[in-house]
Amino acid sequence: MADGSDLAASRIRLVLSALQTRMGAQVSTVGSVREEHSHGEALDASRLPEAVVFAESTDDVSAVLKLCHEHRVPVVAFGAGTSVEGHVTPPEHAISLDLSRMTEIVQFNPEDLDCRVQAGLTRQGLNAQIRDCGLFFPVDPGGEATLGGMCATRASGTAAVRYGTIKENVLGLTVVLATGEVIRTGGRVRKSSTGYDLTALFIGSEGTLGVITEVQLRLYGLPESVAAAVCQFETVDAAVRTAVEAIQYGIPVARVELADEMQMEACIRYSHLDELRALPTLFFEFAGGPGAVREQVEATEEIARENGGLGFAWADTPEERSRLWKARHDAYWATRALEPGALVISTDCIVPISKLAELILGARDDIAASGMRAAMVGHVGDGNFHTLILAEDNAEGRRRILDLDRKIVGRALAMGGSCSGEHGVGLGKQEFLETEHGAGALRVMRALKMAMDPRGILNPGKLLPEGEVYRG
Amino acid sequence: MADGSDLAASRIRLVLSALQTRMGAQVSTVGSVREEHSHGEALDASRLPEAVVFAESTDDVSAVLKLCHEHRVPVVAFGAGTSVEGHVTPPEHAISLDLSRMTEIVQFNPEDLDCRVQAGLTRQGLNAQIRDCGLFFPVDPGGEATLGGMCATRASGTAAVRYGTIKENVLGLTVVLATGEVIRTGGRVRKSSTGYDLTALFIGSEGTLGVITEVQLRLYGLPESVAAAVCQFETVDAAVRTAVEAIQYGIPVARVELADEMQMEACIRYSHLDELRALPTLFFEFAGGPGAVREQVEATEEIARENGGLGFAWADTPEERSRLWKARHDAYWATRALEPGALVISTDCIVPISKLAELILGARDDIAASGMRAAMVGHVGDGNFHTLILAEDNAEGRRRILDLDRKIVGRALAMGGSCSGEHGVGLGKQEFLETEHGAGALRVMRALKMAMDPRGILNPGKLLPEGEVYRG
Numbered sequence: 001m002a003d004g005s006d007l008a009a010s011r012i013r014l015v016l017s018a019l020q021t022r023m024g025a026q027v028s029t030v031g032s033v034r035e036e037h038s039h040g041e042a043l044d045a046s047r048l049p050e051a052v053v054f055a056e057s058t059d060d061v062s063a064v065l066k067l068c069h070e071h072r073v074p075v076v077a078f079g080a081g082t083s084v085e086g087h088v089t090p091p092e093h094a095i096s097l098d099l100s101r102m103t104e105i106v107q108f109n110p111e112d113l114d115c116r117v118q119a120g121l122t123r124q125g126l127n128a129q130i131r132d133c134g135l136f137f138p139v140d141p142g143g144e145a146t147l148g149g150m151c152a153t154r155a156s157g158t159a160a161v162r163y164g165t166i167k168e169n170v171l172g173l174t175v176v177l178a179t180g181e182v183i184r185t186g187g188r189v190r191k192s193s194t195g196y197d198l199t200a201l202f203i204g205s206e207g208t209l210g211v212i213t214e215v216q217l218r219l220y221g222l223p224e225s226v227a228a229a230v231c232q233f234e235t236v237d238a239a240v241r242t243a244v245e246a247i248q249y250g251i252p253v254a255r256v257e258l259a260d261e262m263q264m265e266a267c268i269r270y271s272h273l274d275e276l277r278a279l280p281t282l283f284f285e286f287a288g289g290p291g292a293v294r295e296q297v298e299a300t301e302e303i304a305r306e307n308g309g310l311g312f313a314w315a316d317t318p319e320e321r322s323r324l325w326k327a328r329h330d331a332y333w334a335t336r337a338l339e340p341g342a343l344v345i346s347t348d349c350i351v352p353i354s355k356l357a358e359l360i361l362g363a364r365d366d367i368a369a370s371g372m373r374a375a376m377v378g379h380v381g382d383g384n385f386h387t388l389i390l391a392e393d394n395a396e397g398r399r400r401i402l403d404l405d406r407k408i409v410g411r412a413l414a415m416g417g418s419c420s421g422e423h424g425v426g427l428g429k430q431e432f433l434e435t436e437h438g439a440g441a442l443r444v445m446r447a448l449k450m451a452m453d454p455r456g457i458l459n460p461g462k463l464l465p466e467g468e469v470y471r472g
Numbered sequence: 473m474a475d476g477s478d479l480a481a482s483r484i485r486l487v488l489s490a491l492q493t494r495m496g497a498q499v500s501t502v503g504s505v506r507e508e509h510s511h512g513e514a515l516d517a518s519r520l521p522e523a524v525v526f527a528e529s530t531d532d533v534s535a536v537l538k539l540c541h542e543h544r545v546p547v548v549a550f551g552a553g554t555s556v557e558g559h560v561t562p563p564e565h566a567i568s569l570d571l572s573r574m575t576e577i578v579q580f581n582p583e584d585l586d587c588r589v590q591a592g593l594t595r596q597g598l599n600a601q602i603r604d605c606g607l608f609f610p611v612d613p614g615g616e617a618t619l620g621g622m623c624a625t626r627a628s629g630t631a632a633v634r635y636g637t638i639k640e641n642v643l644g645l646t647v648v649l650a651t652g653e654v655i656r657t658g659g660r661v662r663k664s665s666t667g668y669d670l671t672a673l674f675i676g677s678e679g680t681l682g683v684i685t686e687v688q689l690r691l692y693g694l695p696e697s698v699a700a701a702v703c704q705f706e707t708v709d710a711a712v713r714t715a716v717e718a719i720q721y722g723i724p725v726a727r728v729e730l731a732d733e734m735q736m737e738a739c740i741r742y743s744h745l746d747e748l749r750a751l752p753t754l755f756f757e758f759a760g761g762p763g764a765v766r767e768q769v770e771a772t773e774e775i776a777r778e779n780g781g782l783g784f785a786w787a788d789t790p791e792e793r794s795r796l797w798k799a800r801h802d803a804y805w806a807t808r809a810l811e812p813g814a815l816v817i818s819t820d821c822i823v824p825i826s827k828l829a830e831l832i833l834g835a836r837d838d839i840a841a842s843g844m845r846a847a848m849v850g851h852v853g854d855g856n857f858h859t860l861i862l863a864e865d866n867a868e869g870r871r872r873i874l875d876l877d878r879k880i881v882g883r884a885l886a887m888g889g890s891c892s893g894e895h896g897v898g899l900g901k902q903e904f905l906e907t908e909h910g911a912g913a914l915r916v917m918r919a920l921k922m923a924m925d926p927r928g929i930l931n932p933g934k935l936l937p938e939g940e941v942y943r944g
Contacts (some may be wrong), residue, residue: 189890
């Protein structure tokens with residue numbers, strides 16, 4: 001074991017020296033840079049990467065992987081570091097490959113409603129550049145994530161209920177394989193029935209099958225008319241029922257988000273939403289032609305009224321709308337601010353929408369029984385929600401939070417749900433995968449991993465728990 | 473070679489005898505049954521399967537594959553036989569595994585807008601059973617295909633412009649692997665970020681990675697209001713521009729289909745559309761709330777008018793609408809009826825929509841230069857169209873058609889398109905795959921095939937041209 005570790009250390013020295021020769025200042029071994037690259041937002045650092053390489057092109061990524069492949073050095077791709085499931089936590093003697101400098105729009109095709117971007121560009125960065133053309137990219141995970149990272153974790157967020165997740169909005173990729181070979185997947189067309197869907201294979205693969213360096217994205221015209229409103233309820237159950245019935249009724253809401261009373265208390269304080277009360281709340285957005293929006297609003301208000309909603313408060317100006325949605329997106333930070341210094345972990349699970357009210361009420365029982373405080377916020381139109389659980393910031397606090405999370409996930413899985421709607425597996429969710437997918441499906445996943453990365457250099461230890469490999 | 477063939481013959485005898493013992497009358501070696509299972513709609517039979525096994529359950533499929541795996545006997549899954557690219561053409565000494573008896577709705581969850589069906593159920597069969605609940609499954613490839621077959625070929629059709637293709641509308645699958653092992657992929661939730669996307673891997677894999685036996689589908693509420701119309705144009709160019717501008721403008725048309733003058737001549741004669749002229753024509757459908765439909769119609773009529781459209785003729789009753797769309801869906805048969813006894817081959821390619829007019833005009837030049845007659849019909853909202861080419865029904869006629877097809881596909885690929893929007897690869901499109909995807913991506917696809925089916929028993933010879941395998 002000591003020998004293996006010595007060997008790994010000497011290998012990485014070799015690779016680093018070659019990279020420094022080739023890439024100079026793009027390679028950093030500075031402590032603070034390595035520290036920044038040792039964790040995502042969940043701050044779950046266990047060790048530092050030996051070095052951080054800042055790629056500036058697909059060729060750079062290819063050169064790094066070729067060397068690391070030759071010398072069997074692990075590589076962890078890094079975007080904006082917004083992961084909350086330990087995706088970017090480095091294993092021993094690993095290199096962190098940072099793509100955040102790759103922010104070009106490589107190609108912009110407004111007439112086809114698509115563009116190609118480098119993986120390090122953020123959604124916000126893209127949208128700021130194309131807004132003047134009347135276009136936008138809708139997938140919105142809340143944080144300032146890179147588009148490559150969003151692909152790698154199969155991200156979604158508040159707009160998925162209308163526009164789908166990242167996987168429905170990516171037409172193709174450039175991917176660097178474990179060997180350093182560069183391939184393109186998919187293309188620019190809206191659909192194709194030629195060949196295995198490699199694009200979908202890499203989306204959600206968390207850097208374990210290849211490193212995504214470019215993304216071909218679908219774009220959408222900015223809607224002619226947008227309306228946003230909040231509606232408060234006496235009970236979480238009534239709020240959830242309203243959201244679920246709107247979806248069942250087929251209303252194409254642009255967004256519908258739930259915040260429970262504790263989350264609202266945090267948001268009101270953090271984002272100065274003084275006009276609202278600490279009650280279960282739905283945040284709505286409607287978009288389309290003015291006539292379509294009017295119809296959606298009327299139908300939704302009717303459903304809310306029948307469920308005891310306390311009336312719609314409209315955000316009439318773009319500024320008001322931004323303020324409201326910023327408050328929603330800052331929910332995590334608002335909850336952290338409730339108890340500065342406390343540990344906050346965000347859970348993530350999803351069920352078929354008809355089970356959502358039951359799951360949320362069950363989860364609230366679990367929270368009450370745990371003695372911890374927790375806020376709930378969710379993409380209720382998809383059946384997806386997060387619990388932001390607070391505990392003392394130590395090992396015992398972490399253990400207590402994870403125990404509570406296990407209970408909630410257990411409920412979701414028993415209802416035919418998934419242990420993560422959008423945060424991914426990373427290190428945090430591996431224990432649930434076999435229950436969710438079955439041992440056979442995991443064996444197949446391991447066979448795919450073996451086919452793509454038999455040396456195990458690509459983000460080793462993430463996504464797939466160890467186990468048997470399918471042999472056809 | 474002879475020895476190999478003798479060995480293969482003796483292996484299949486062994487398997488057949490075991491299957492007959494186990495499954496009795498579900499195994500047929502009757503000539504007419506084997507003939508029916510030797511080709512799809514393109515009638516491209518080269519040989520008969522040795523036997524046809526009619527599976528009635530996932531267990532049946534598992535038993536067949538287990539035996540065939542053990543004895544290395546090739547298996548070709550068969551649904552409704554509507555393939556036009558040779559997907560179901562058997563290799564030597566193969567078994568055709570017919571799933572068309574598996575037509576159950578296994579689970580129906582109207583409150584979650586989803587259901588689980590056996591792979592042999594057709595879209596029409598499903599929709600007839602759920603219509604009374606106000607729900608429908610939108611993916612509509614035109615023919616009476618099975619839902620399993622639609623998954624296997626990544627089908628789409630006229631409604632994809634609004635609802636997406638089959639891949640956006642399947643939540644999960646039951647798949648029998650080469651070894652006979654049964655796995656489930658995906659689930660019931662709307663989105664999940666846990667694990668490799670096995671569902672997407674099997675969709676479009678044309679029976680080469682596993683046999684799909686159950687499909688979890690998304691359902692939609694029947695729209696409150698539907699309007700259908702045709703608009704005729706003096707030129708194909710004007711018709712295409714109208715469709716493309718409607719998409720670019722963001723109008724959520726439910727369907728928009730093009731038929732050129734020759735196709736219209738065929739449709740008018742075959743479907744008695746006597747109110748129409750043999751001119752380039754767009755078929756439109758709009759769906760949603762009444763206000764939304766009104767907005768879509770007004771905006772589209774305006775665009776058509778600006779492009780010289782000759783006015784919208786509305787189908788006012790459900791019967792009128794059905795008649796119109798049946799005529800559109802019967803385009804292939806209408807073209808065949810133009811010259812009974814002629815060979816008709818349907819081509820299929822797709823480009824980014826901004827290139828569509830250029831491609832169609834170029835293809836018309838190619839058709840004129842070929843001296844053959846050809847009708848065009850297309851899902852122009854996606855950039856996808858088919859050319860139905862007529863020639864004498866012999867080897868020379870086939871060669872001439874395929875030469876013309878190559879020219880058209882060549883144009884599409886040069887514009888960043890795909891050689892098949894929805895028909896799949898089968899045997900017919902393999903020659904184009906390397907140009908479309910690149911040698912590296914094909915090597916990766918072969919590595920996946922090797923991982924899933926190293927013995928090569930699953931629909932061998934389909935989809936992937938032979939070549940190098942990626943080695944990580």
